[in-house]
Amino acid sequence: MVKILELASNEIIQQVSELYKEVWMSEDNSIKERIIKHSSYKGYRGFVILSKEDKVIGFSYGYTSLPGQFYHELLAKEFNSEEYHNWLKDCFEFVELAVHPSYRKQGLVKLLSTKLLENLENKTAILTTQNDNNSARSLYESLHWKVLKEAFYPSNSKQPYVIMGKELM
Numbered sequence: 014m015v016k017i018l019e020l021a022s023n024e025i026i027q028q029v030s031e032l033y034k035e036v037w038m039s040e041d042n043s044i045k046e047r048i049i050k051h052s053s054y055k056g057y058r059g060f061v062i063l064s065k066e067d068k069v070i071g072f073s074y075g076y077t078s079l080p081g082q083f084y085h086e087l088l089a090k091e092f093n094s095e096e097y098h099n100w101l102k103d104c105f106e107f108v109e110l111a112v113h114p115s116y117r118k119q120g121l122v123k124l125l126s127t128k129l130l131e132n133l134e135n136k137t138a139i140l141t142t143q144n145d146n147n148s149a150r151s152l153y154e155s156l157h158w159k160v161l162k163e164a165f166y167p168s169n170s171k172q173p174y175v176i177m178g179k180e181l182m
Contacts, residue, residue: 020059
């Protein structure tokens, strides 16, 4: 049995940071600071799944995407005015999702994704993932996300990403 909790306490954020580094094989410590910063954004919500031993084994979070936010501005450059109006005007930004490799293929990714978008008042949701991350793309497509843009290069990334969107209302 797993428990779903809000991504809020310092202890939970620390565990999320450790999970993030393990999942993405990264020494990047900035996830803690990003979560703390993003938790002050309008519409922020985050969830974790705990194992039977009360260890974080998965998490997801996001917030309302607004002008002036770093990623909103990056995405806005990729859209014409009609696309911007349709996708970013009243949008929830799905920022992060990860599940420990030992707990994959148990429906936890779908559970976290669904929980994060549940009862949102935004018209749309948007996310990005690596262009070649076929498992993530397949998952999102199975959850009715659609590809909006291919070959998006956020910041100075040399790796292409895909922008995906989902209508919520």
